[in-house]
Amino acid sequence: DSGVTQTPKHLITATGQRVTLRCSPRSGDLSVYWYQQSLDQGLQFLIQYYNGEERAKGNILERFSAQQFPDLHSELNLSSLELGDSALYFCASRGVDEKLFFGSGTQLSVL
Amino acid sequence: GESVGLHLPTLSVQEGDNSIINCAYSNSASDYFIWYKQESGKGPQFIIDIRSNMDKRQGQRVTVLLNKTVKHLSLQIAATQPGDSAVYFCAENPRGAGSYQLTFGKGTKLSVIP
Numbered sequence: 001d002s003g004v005t006q007t008p009k010h011l012i013t014a015t016g017q018r019v020t021l022r023c024s025p026r027s028g029d030l031s032v033y034w035y036q037q038s039l040d041q042g043l044q045f046l047i048q049y050y051n052g053e054e055r056a057k058g059n060i061l062e063r064f065s066a067q068q069f070p071d072l073h074s075e076l077n078l079s080s081l082e083l084g085d086s087a088l089y090f091c092a093s094r095g096v097d098e099k100l101f102f103g104s105g106t107q108l109s110v111l
Numbered sequence: 112g113e114s115v116g117l118h119l120p121t122l123s124v125q126e127g128d129n130s131i132i133n134c135a136y137s138n139s140a141s142d143y144f145i146w147y148k149q150e151s152g153k154g155p156q157f158i159i160d161i162r163s164n165m166d167k168r169q170g171q172r173v174t175v176l177l178n179k180t181v182k183h184l185s186l187q188i189a190a191t192q193p194g195d196s197a198v199y200f201c202a203e204n205p206r207g208a209g210s211y212q213l214t215f216g217k218g219t220k221l222s223v224i225p
């Protein structure tokens with residue numbers, strides 16, 4: 001167990017809908033990273049937050065957004081969903097040990 | 112139509128043998144490299160890391176070798192066990208100190224034959 005908690009584990013929704021994925025980092029970790037894993041693109045960095053502030057953006061679509069709350073949990077919001085958004089979405093946290101630990105992911109299926 | 116999935120290289124080894132998984136990275140400015148193991152239905156699990164000022168690092172049953180000249184990374188697993196069966200990813204940190212916006216390789220599937 002990495003200590004990073006993601007909910008829900010599975011999410012099935014329809015095109016055009018909006019969903020929210022939730023992540024609780026390891027206790028004490030201030031940095032949260034979101035990654036997308038798809039069959040054709042592999043694991044891709046989406047966005048990073050540090051202590052509530054956005055630090056870096058990767059290959060994140062404009063339809064996607066995220067935030068980190070004062071209690072350090074983070075949410076990834078995906079809107080106007082398309083079939084191609086179906087993927088595994090991972091959250092990772094990093095602490096003073098500088099290692100990135102991943103949660104078990106949310107499997108998103110857009111039908 | 113049929114979608115084209117990610118074709119993963121596969122390595123099959125006999126239980127008890129040593130495994131070597133290779134990875135070519137892309138950015139000569141990368142300063143930090145990590146190997147992750149991903150089992151079915153789980154997130155990537157940290158195995159071992161190495162910084163660019165080293166060329167070898169050993170853990171428990173695992174060794175990572177870094178060759179910066181040819182931008183090559185390898186993971187050696189000693190006495191491979193059935194529990195080692197998984198997809199292994201190398202990752203690099205291309206943006207330098209503090210970023211950790213990792214770039215992942217496409218992965219290698221390790222199958223251990225009992």
